[in-house]
Amino acid sequence: MNRNSFYRIILVIASAIIILSCSGRTGEKIVILGTTDIHGIIFPYDYVEKKKLNASLAGISSYVKEVRKKEQVILLDNGDNLQGQPCVYYYNYIDTLSSHLNSLVMNYLKYDAGTVGNHDIEAGHAVYDRLRKEYRFPLLAANAVKTSDGKPYFEPFTIIEKNGLKVAIFGLITPSVPEWLPPVLYSGIEFNDMVKTAEKWMPVILEQKPDIVIGLFHSGYNRQEEQKSGNLSTDENSTASVAFNVRGFDIIFAGHDHNVACEKIINKWGDSVLILNAGSRAEKIARADIEISNRGKKKTGKISISGSLIDACNFEPDKDFVNQFSSFDSVIKSFTEEVIGESTSTISSRDAFFGPSAFVDMIHSFQLEITGADISFAAPLSFDVSIEKGPVTVGDMFKLYRYENMLYTMELKGYEIVKYLEYSYSGWLNTMKGPEDHLLSFRSDENGKLLITGGRAWLKNQAYNFDSAAGIEYIVDASKPAGERIKIISFADGRPFSNDGKYLVALNSYRGSGGGGHLTRGVSLSKEELAGRLKYSTVRDLRYYIMESIRKKRVINPEPFTRWKIVPEDWVKRAREKDYRLLFRDNKR
DSSP: OOHHHHHHHHHHHHHHHHHHHHHOBOOEEEEEEEEOOOTTOOSSEETTTTEEOSOSHHHHHHHHHHHHHHSOEEEEEOSOOSSSSHHHHIIIIIOOSSOOHHHHHHHHTTOOEEEOOHHHHTTOHHHHHHHHHHOSSOEEOTTEEETTTSOBSSBSEEEEEETTEEEEEEEEEOTTHHHHSOGGGGTTEEEOOHHHHHHHHHHHHHTTOOSEEEEEEESOOOGGGTTOOOOOTTOSOOHHHHHHHSTTOSEEEEOSSOOEEEEEEEOTTSOEEEEEEEOSTTSEEEEEEEEEESBOTTOOOEEEEEEEEEEGGGSOOOHHHHHHTHHHHHHHHHHHTOEEEEESSOEEGGGGGSSOOHHHHHHHHHHHHHHOOSEEEEOOSSSSOEEOSEEEEHHHHHHHOOSOOOEEEEEEEHHHHHHHHHHHHHTTBOOOSSTTSOSBOBOBOTTSOBOEETTEEOBSSOGGGOOEEESEEEEEETTSOTTSOEEEEEETTSOOOOTTOEEEEEEEHHHHTTGGGIIIIITOOOHHHHHHHEEEEOSSOHHHHHHHHHHHHOEEOOOOOOEEEEESHHHHHHHHHHHHHHHHSSOOO
């Protein structure tokens, strides 16, 4: 081959490359990563249980950095970051002058957008308003609107351009917030229906001509809900309803329900929508890989979207991350390890599922002491924890009382108290026909067969809905059908109890706002009636008052004192042993 022929070949190849580069671009790719429901699991350490964790934001940091070395990444978060571990509680309420640990961490990770969660709202205006200013990314929730003008309190959506692609991120929060939280925590905000809000904003988003539209929803994904119109603003988990009914979404990141999901659905328009949910507590990270090929000048092309869930437990904590925030780790350990008193005995939440327990009765005692109410309602807020005999620390109080609920005093009539308890035990106990039956209400399959997952049985209802009562003596008959089990004998001090009487009841703000349905579905009180029954509310969370009380007492003697029992007692005794093993996989007490 002579020199001229060689140059002609080079010229042809170069011309072909130029033509291809002008006629269309190929392989425009980005990776979307999503976290959800971190609940304060920032460091690889549980400050409550005082043990190392194999999953945390420190581990997610390692994975994110690894992916960023190879790909163009957009990092998103679905909310619920400000409740769960003492490290966020401390910067929510104790040190309110320093930069909040959560904003420092999320800014370090370079999040591009986040949606606010119900537990973030639970922290109160002072906390989430402060964090909005500290975050270097927008906080989204199109359906959390100002009562003054109906405009979004947070940002409705944001546009991110990455690697030549224009990506719209649209945020929604579960609209059920008012069912769980006192109005003071979200004053000036109301929460609208997710489907209607998405229908309203989608045309506005599409005007921006995005290549990809992503939903970032702090709301659970329940496939059985997909064809509902979502007309009720109290639909807690409406992600499937939005995906199925609202046209325009390519990907939706779900959260809130702590479940995992990675699947594509075909909505009623015939479009494919990828649904991703990374569970909770930094154990997984959701990943969407997006590639647009054969794109020409008109910005059209074939879009390829695939999803996966990455197990964050496989990644070692990022050493730079840990070093960056080591001083905060020391502060939180000092806070949680402070001794506030001493306990004369060990208490366990396990006992609370089978009758009066020192664990729940300790909560009852504080609620009655603080409010002076006639009756207390309380439940085991943690499924399986214990507080050991000996020194009691601040960290132990996060076992005893998991959430930042305020303490309410409400007025209820006698027959409403009965209905309240009927509702509680209907979700708690099985209807027994003999001593061989289960006492507890477990999950089962369509044939009624007990479901065993992870080597143990699972309760049909959440443990934090198992309210018992203190201040009255009563019997729960497990042999009778739900709704006919409760017989109140008298007050614990011997005073007569009347169905027509009016009594002051101590209960947490979650329950007093309608959470769990005890007062709404059980007692049949409306939202407006609940507000009218409220006589008093603490200013701070109940855990704070419990800690202050223990500091004053110095020594506590926790023991069961409530006067209630489940009958028939011989049936209950036999069923308890069997159900205990099923629930906890061992016989340890």
